Amino acid sequence: MPDTSIVFDGVEHSFGDRRVLSGISLELTQRRIGIVGANGSGKSTLARMINGLIIPDRGAVTVNGLDVRKNKRAVRRDVGFIFSDPDRQIIMPTVAEDIELSLSRTIKDKTERKTRALSVLSEFGLDGHADQPAHQLSGGQKQLLALASVMVLGPSILVADEPTTMLDLRNSLMLRETFAGLGEQLIVLSHDLDFLTDYDRVLVIDDGQVVADDEPGPALAFYRRAMA
Numbered sequence: 001m002p003d004t005s006i007v008f009d010g011v012e013h014s015f016g017d018r019r020v021l022s023g024i025s026l027e028l029t030q031r032r033i034g035i036v037g038a039n040g041s042g043k044s045t046l047a048r049m050i051n052g053l054i055i056p057d058r059g060a061v062t063v064n065g066l067d068v069r070k071n072k073r074a075v076r077r078d079v080g081f082i083f084s085d086p087d088r089q090i091i092m093p094t095v096a097e098d099i100e101l102s103l104s105r106t107i108k109d110k111t112e113r114k115t116r117a118l119s120v121l122s123e124f125g126l127d128g129h130a131d132q133p134a135h136q137l138s139g140g141q142k143q144l145l146a147l148a149s150v151m152v153l154g155p156s157i158l159v160a161d162e163p164t165t166m167l168d169l170r171n172s173l174m175l176r177e178t179f180a181g182l183g184e185q186l187i188v189l190s191h192d193l194d195f196l197t198d199y200d201r202v203l204v205i206d207d208g209q210v211v212a213d214d215e216p217g218p219a220l221a222f223y224r225r226a227m228a
């Protein structure tokens with residue numbers, strides 16, 4: 001079990017007069033947790049509460065003992081977030097520069113930063129792409145770059161919102177393998193149910209509520225039946 005924890009206590013949230021989440025009380029301590037649910041069921045809203053991108057109207061979210069409402073900055077250091085569209089996250093023109101930007105807070109020396117960036121690129125399967133314009137990478141490579149840029153910041157938790165939507169089967173398998181090798185706690189939202197089959201726990205969200213919470217086998221079977 002990771003020594004991280006995410007706790008939702010009586011969380012409710014509405015956008016305007018539309019209730020999007022209700023009655024959410026969860027303790028997320030397992031290393032790899034998947035979240036599934038129909039479009040618009042509230043998954044992204046729930047995920048964004050883990051790093052304070054959305055603060056709930058009612059109830060509290062606590063990450064590693066810190067109330068997200070009061071400790072947004074500290075929580076953001078602990079929680080890395082990757083979006084389904086990596087273009088939202090890639091900032092710098094070249095691949096290496098994007099990693100170097102993430103490293104700039106922790107490594108002040110430029111040469112050292114460049115050396116470390118090259119080794120990070122190699123860890124994430126992007127060897128040989130350092131000087132390539134980031135926008136020229138394939139969708140899967142961009143996803144890996146976004147992931148690498150987040151992971152070098154040293155989060156203890158990674159939240160990934162539909163990380164495989166833009167990926168073909170090969171890149172999706174590559175990302176699955178990369179995720180499997182990470183030591184950090186992982187919270188993954190996915191419509192690709194196969195991606196979650198070996199996870200420790202899967203939550204099924206329906207209309208803003210947790211309707212199943214189990215090991216992947218029974219949870220995904222429940223979801224498949226509900227969607228049929």
Ligand SMILES: Nc1ncnc2c1ncn2[C@@H]1O[C@H](COP(=O)(O)OP(=O)(O)OP(=O)(O)O)[C@@H](O)[C@H]1O
Pocket residue numbers: 015016020037038039040041042043044045046
């Ligand atoms: N910023 C916002 N303002 C108004 N409504 C929003 C906002 N963000 C989400 N919603 C609404 O909240 C509901 C839940 O959205 P959410 O993105 O959490 O669903 P989701 O389960 O992640 O869906 P998907 O699988 O399609 O990504 C939807 O009806 C959506 O339209």
